[in-house]
Amino acid sequence: MQEAVQSPFFGVTLTVAAYWMGSRIQKKTGLVVCNSMILAVLMIIAVLSVFHIPYESYNAGGSIINLFLGPTTVCLAMTIYSKIDLLKKNWLPILTGCAAGTVTSVLSVWGICRLFQLDSALTAALLPKSVTTPIASAISEGHGGIVSITVAVVIITGMVGNLCAPAMVKLFRVKDPVAAGLGIGACSHAIGTAKALELGETEGAMSSLAIGLCGVLTTIAALFFDFLL
Numbered sequence: 057m058q059e060a061v062q063s064p065f066f067g068v069t070l071t072v073a074a075y076w077m078g079s080r081i082q083k084k085t086g087l088v089v090c091n092s093m094i095l096a097v098l099m100i101i102a103v104l105s106v107f108h109i110p111y112e113s114y115n116a117g118g119s120i121i122n123l124f125l126g127p128t129t130v131c132l133a134m135t136i137y138s139k140i141d142l143l144k145k146n147w148l149p150i151l152t153g154c155a156a157g158t159v160t161s162v163l164s165v166w167g168i169c170r171l172f173q174l175d176s177a178l179t180a181a182l183l184p185k186s187v188t189t190p191i192a193s194a195i196s197e198g199h200g201g202i203v204s205i206t207v208a209v210v211i212i213t214g215m216v217g218n219l220c221a222p223a224m225v226k227l228f229r230v231k232d233p234v235a236a237g238l239g240i241g242a243c244s245h246a247i248g249t250a251k252a253l254e255l256g257e258t259e260g261a262m263s264s265l266a267i268g269l270c271g272v273l274t275t276i277a278a279l280f281f282d283f284l285l
Contacts, residue, residue: 067117132264139261154269157242161186181205217244233258241266
């Protein structure tokens with residue numbers, strides 16, 4: 057049993073099985089809260105806790121799955137390329153929208169941190185919450201933030217965006233698929249983009265584009281983080 061748990065195949069098998077079960081539950085219930093990714097995370101945590109399996113043993117296989125995150129993100133470029141004409145036509149609104157999303161995200165987090173009088177380490181960890189994990193981690197570490205908190209907040213932000221994106225689009229009556237996609241990608245990165253792809257091809261392409269643009273813009277904005285901190 058111990059040897060099986062320590063094998064990389066255990067982490068891979070558990071992850072795939074948990075996500076498959078989460079997807080089945082989501083399809084059967086049709087409930088927004090029954091998000092397949094959230095259910096998968098909860099099931100994995102439950103298995104590790106009940107059977108007292110160290111996270112390191114699970115991560116031996118989980119890290120293999122992480123290797124595919126980079127190539128998967130690059131593959132999103134194919135979706136963007138399929139909408140290249142739309143991108144050329146709307147380049148200025150797209151750039152302006154991503155800039156507005158980046159500034160709003162950073163300043164809103166900074167304002168909340170100031171309101172609750174959080175120290176500089178926590179503030180630095182929270183500021184890049186709306187960009188993809190590798191960029192957020194590098195920004196956080198470079199400004200003395202707690203990287204583990206940054207990773208957790210980025211994941212939570214993405215999950216909330218994934219859950220709430222369709223409702224927010226309907227609530228604010230966003231009819232333009234370009235605007236909807238940019239909004240989702242700017243605030244909830246790759247996890248939100250997965251939901252944007254479900255809404256439509258254009259939404260998915262624009263959300264994929266927003267991941268990259270907002271990552272670059274947040275990296276530029278990070279030059280001023282020392283002033284905010």
